[in-house]
Every structure is written in C-alpha cells, then in structure tokens.
Amino acid sequence: MTAAGALLGALLLFAADPLPPPVEGAATAIAHFHFAPPVGQPMAYRVTTRRIGRDGGLINFSLIYALQWEPLGRGYRLQAVLQRIDSDAPPEVTRALTLMLEPMVGQEIAYLVAADGSRVDLIDPDGLWERVIARIEAAGAEGGRPEARQLAQLVAALPAAERDRLASADIRALIAPANGDIPVRAQDAGASVSMRHGGTHQTFAKIEQASAVVGAADRPLEIDNLWTVDTATGLVVREQRQSWIIEPDGDGRTLVEERVRAIEAAP
Numbered sequence: 001m002t003a004a005g006a007l008l009g010a011l012l013l014f015a016a017d018p019l020p021p022p023v024e025g026a027a028t029a030i031a032h033f034h035f036a037p038p039v040g041q042p043m044a045y046r047v048t049t050r051r052i053g054r055d056g057g058l059i060n061f062s063l064i065y066a067l068q069w070e071p072l073g074r075g076y077r078l079q080a081v082l083q084r085i086d087s088d089a090p091p092e093v094t095r096a097l098t099l100m101l102e103p104m105v106g107q108e109i110a111y112l113v114a115a116d117g118s119r120v121d122l123i124d125p126d127g128l129w130e131r132v133i134a135r136i137e138a139a140g141a142e143g144g145r146p147e148a149r150q151l152a153q154l155v156a157a158l159p160a161a162e163r164d165r166l167a168s169a170d171i172r173a174l175i176a177p178a179n180g181d182i183p184v185r186a187q188d189a190g191a192s193v194s195m196r197h198g199g200t201h202q203t204f205a206k207i208e209q210a211s212a213v214v215g216a217a218d219r220p221l222e223i224d225n226l227w228t229v230d231t232a233t234g235l236v237v238r239e240q241r242q243s244w245i246i247e248p249d250g251d252g253r254t255l256v257e258e259r260v261r262a263i264e265a266a267p
Helices: 003-014 091-104 125-143 147-157 160-174
Strands: 043-052 058-072 075-087 108-113 120-122 191-198 201-214 217-230 235-246 253-264
Touching: 075 091, 091 125, 108 160, 120 160, 125 147, 125 160, 160 235, 160 253, 201 235
Parallel strands: none
Antiparallel strands: 043 058, 043 253, 058 075, 075 108, 108 120, 191 201, 201 217, 217 235, 235 253
C-alpha cells in the first residue's frame, strides 16, 4: 500500500492498544513464487481493517486503491492512487483518520519493483514525504486544526527507514516474493503452517499463539493467517489475518482485530 495506507496502523491506535507481532521461525522451504504482474491492466486493491474500539465494538476502515503496472528497465513500475476511504469509526477517530488521509486521496505514489518481485522501493521518497507533510499542514490550517502541525512534526521526525517501511508495507504484502510473512518455510516456532494448491492458486495458512494485555490481565491470543497467491502473477489476491482472544475457560474466542487485503475487479 501507499504511505497513507501504511500510516493507518498508527492512526488505529486512537481506537485500541496495539496487538503483539507474529511469532517467527524457519525450517525447510516449501514454496517458491513466480512473478509476472499484469502489465497494462488496471487493478483495484482494497485494504480493510476491523478492530475493537474502546467501547468494545468493532470499527471498520477500508482503503480503496487503483493500481497500474508498467515495465521499467529490468523490473516494473507500480503506480498506486488512493481513491477513497470508507469508515464507520466514531467521530473522534474519523477526524484523526481524515486528517492524515484526505491529503493523500488522488495522489500518485510510484514504486520500483525488481523483476523477480523480491525488492520494492519507493520512487522519490523524499519528495513523497515533503508533499505529505505539506498537505497535512495545509489541511490543518484550512480547517483550523492545530493537531495537524503536531502530526506533521511526528511524521517528519520518523527515521527514513521507518517511513520507507510504513510507506511500502502494503505493497510488499501484495507481492508474494516480497511478502516476508507468507510461511514459505515450514515453521516450528510456535506456529502451525499448511499449504495447498487449487487450480492457479496456492493457499498458505498459519496459526500463531501469542498473548495480549486486556484490561490488567494477560490473555492468550490466537492469530489465524491465510494468504491466497495467484501462481500466474505472483500476487497475493487475498490476505486475511484475524486475532482472537481466547476466553478464560478455554471455551470460545472473541475477535479483536481483522485485516483483509484483496485484489478486486477494476471498475
């Protein structure tokens, strides 16, 4: 995804505390991805996050992007444009989200992707962040919102490597060879991994055990991950990650966060 989409994770902190990162492990390789993106074909990419808010209800954010692949040198250029955002978040969360995202709507962000899909780099990252910061400040000035300057300063203070990671996270998630979360290796460090073939798709599943602080208690957490990869293009056509709190008696579980990234038919 783009910078706007990546910073969505930070903005969701207005609604709930962050969940712990996944457990990692490594063993025998079980998959290798062929990469051939659909050059010249418009694509729609939707990233939806549902997360439990402070009132106990799930809030939804959906970012809808238009994508276009072009050949560039020995690799590819990917153009991403945030078209709109849909949300049912409470007003205070929506205001924070709008402050960050509205300046990004309609802005083109370009990525350079290696021929084998293993590397993703922003094209002109310095120019991107200059535009992002300027638009946040302008939106705040026009709306009389002093918090915009604080947000712009926060973005400017991020280390370059962190800003690059945030700005490219969802695009890397879309490209299977660059997606470091897909369990292409049989893992044995606290995760259950499986893979199956179905026509032109490969599906990878991983179940992780972790913990999360709920209130003042440390509660067991189960994280279900599912990736569906198109073997013809090497793109992740759908990714779903669900985080569940296990009930104290072990009988049942409660969904506290869900993220779905999916390629959709272009309009």
